[in-house]
Amino acid sequence: MGEIKLMKGNEALSEAMIRAGCDAYFGYPITPQSEVLEYLAIHAHARTGMVVLQAESEVAAINMIYGAAGAGKRVMTTSSSPGMSLMQEGISYIAGAELPCLLANVVRGGPGLGTIQPSQADYFQSVKGGGHGDYKLIVLAPSTVQEMVDFVKLGFELAEKYRNPAMILTDGAIGQMMEKVELFDQMPRKTEYPDWATNGKPKGKERRYITSLHIQPELMEEINVRLQAKYAVMEEEEVLCQTHYVDDAEYLFTGFGLGARICLKAAEMARENGYKVGVVRPITLFPFPKKVYSELADKVKGILDVEMNAGQMVEDVRLSVNGKTPVEFYGRMGGIIASPEEIYDKFISTFIKGEK
Amino acid sequence: MSDIEMLEMDDVCIKENEMYYKPSTLTDTPMHYCPGCGHGTAHKVLMEVVEEMGIENDIIGVAPVGCSVFAYHYMNVDMQQAAHGRACAVATGIKRCYPERFVFTYQGDGDLAAIGTAETIHAANRGENILVVFINNGIYGMTSGQMAPTTLPGMVSTTSPFGRDVATMGHPLKISELLAQLPGVAYVTRQSVHEANNVKRTKKAFAKALEYQKRGLGFCLVEIVTNCPSNWKMTPLQSNKFVTDKMIPFYPLGDIKVPEGK
Structure with missing residues (x-):
């Protein structure tokens, strides 16, 4: 049993970063994630010697990540929506140069500047690319503070396994709320680096270079083919x-992160009222x-997709279901969180009463 | 003729007769730079210094977007290619993780003094212990001849076709003088590579800057005022004359800031 603590989501993520043996964090303050840099500034360097630096912008932060990741270090940055938009150029370069890092x-x-309240409106940006060119991030969506801890470890592992940036896509509510967490033990910092890392040309060996530039179109296509093959393996x-x-379900509720947690509550309400959801x-x-959606679509009468946005993941659900069963959407936007009652009411009106 | 001894190549090509050599810190890849361009010379003297200091296994270079984006094909040390303007941020990431290694960037004027101004100034202000090589030819070379932040007043480019009008296009940015104001900056010097003596001074400047980095003195910037024959639409010789007659009077050569007590 690991150490148990009551922690805020952002602080739990930061604590996990230190414990995962992260070598460096470069970031810029933005609500609702500023606690990350604040927590690290107090705890990180003293405990593991980890580098923590407040950059002059998100643009600079992501490029510091590029440099450190390219030199073989285990590195992470965090931000919130407007800041993450600023990082997209750098993320594209990181994906193109195949550098592991966690975001x-x-x-x-x-x-725009929007609101500081929680949302899931960056699904498309995170899952579909975000920056220029054909690339993918590994995207993990926690729905509890515990998963803010667990996914830091998992995110680093996946990023390094595939030499690909990984992202924890969470929201202002999970970042700010406090829950009980079980922390994993402190892991050692890295002492060995991969052969491709540019940390000083090894004696008697070829120099290494990190680049996403391949001016010959044939080579650039070859690299794209390799990237797509890597994504296919993922x-x-x-x-x-x-x-x-799901075993006896006639209907499905679906959502990610916080939305999924509310879906579970709404499904329990439906079951109490005799509907097998x-x-x-x-x-x-x-x-x-x-495949999960495709297989379940053969068995159910309909799927209600719930998100804190205007309907983004629902496109992937519909593609997976491929018309086998109706997929309806319910969403709240602009920082509003749907209640389980709203979701239940939407289910009754759409699937039971057949209203549009 | 019969009493003249014919020399074989092997008799002539000996170390004692060597006037010119390529350091081991440059690769055998032929450079793509235009005839007469200063980049090749700047690359070579930088890499000579790296070889002479014996630090080729302890140095990492960063080459962002610009004509020198392919520097990693020529410099035989570990290198990273960076996004346009972001070299100082990338170098910060490397140097903070490997403070005992040497780190340098090699940037053009558009990269360092336009799109990357923020990254440059803040890296300098934090006193990042890196060498920044700043190639100033007053024009965007890679995209073929647009106005740069350093384009001289009245100078013609493809985006200032009637000459740079400072009233509407702003004044050339003397970023070296600007950076020299910052306490985190240890050494700023402006050199050129268009004449043999200046090449020697540039080499000395690189050696000093890397020595200061070794001693942890802070941010060092070596600006090189150079030419762009292709985009200035001049012969190499005409372009070198333009450097002497026009560029250097505006961007005077010499040390702008040296470490205290050095």
Whole structure:
């Protein structure tokens, strides 16, 4: 049993970062994730010698990540929606140069400066690319403070396994709320670095270089093909998905992160009222659990997708279901969190009463 | 003729006769730079210093977008290619994780003094212990001849076709003088590579800057005022004359800031 603590989501994530043996954090303050840099500034360097630096902007922070990751270090940055938009150029370079690193987006309502209240409106940006070019992030969506801890460790492991940036896509509510967490033990910092890391040309060996530039189109296509093959392996091997009450389910509620947690409550309300509702919760948003939806779609009469946005993941659910069963959407936007009652009412009106 | 001894190549090509050599810190890849361009010389003297200091296994370079984006093909040390303007941030990430290694960036004027101004100033202000090589030819070379932040008043470029009008396009940015104001900056010097004596001074400046980095003195910037024959639409010789007659009077050569007591 690890150490048990009552912690705020952002602080739990920061504590996990230190315990995961992270070598460096570069970031810029933005609500609702500023506690990360604040927590690290107090605790990180003293405990593990980890580098913590407040950059002049998110643009600079993500490029510091590029440099340190390219030199073989285990590195992480965090931000919230407007700041994550500023990082997209750098993330594209990191994906193109195939550097492992971990990002966390504590999403707030948009567009523009938006609001500081929680939202899930950055699904498209995180899952579909965000920056320029064909690339994918490994995207993990925690729904508890405990998963803010667990996914730091998992995120680093996946990023390093695939030489690919991974992202924890969370929201302002999980970042700010306090829950009981079990922490994993302190892991050692890295002492060995991969052969490709540019940390000084080894004696008697070739120099290394990190780049995403391949001016010959044939080579650039070859690299794209390799990237797509890597993403295909992730889709085969790394899908994580939770299901509840699906064995006898006639209907499904689905959502990710905080939305999935509210779906579970709404499904329990439905069951109390005699409706057999199950819940599907993708944990990895990329790779997306296509097969889970596809298989369950053969058995159910309909799926209600619930998100804190205008309907983003629902597109992937519909693609996975491929018309086999109706997929309806319910969403709240701009920092509003749907209540279980609202979701239940939407289910009754849409699927039971057949209202549109 | 019969009493003249014919020399074989092997008799002539001996170490004692060597006037020119390529350091082991440069690769065999032919450079893509235009004839007469100063980049090749700047690369070579920087890499000569790295070889002479014996630090080729302890140095990491960062080359962002610009004509020198392919510097990693030529410099035989570990290198990272960076996004446009972000070299000082990338270098910060490396140096903070490996404070005992040498780190340098190699940036053009558009990269360092336009799109990357924030990254440059803040890295300098934090006193990041890195060497920044700043190639100032007053024009965007890679994108073929647009106005740079350093383009001289009245100078023609493809985006200032009637000459740079400072009333509407702003004044050339003397970023070296600007950076020299910051307490985190240890050493700022402006050199050139268009004449043999200046090449020697540039080499000395690189050696000093890397020595200061070794001693942890802070941010060092070596600006090199250079030419761009292709985009200035001049012959190499004409472009070197332009450096002497026009560029250097505006961007005077010499040390702008040296470490205290040095």
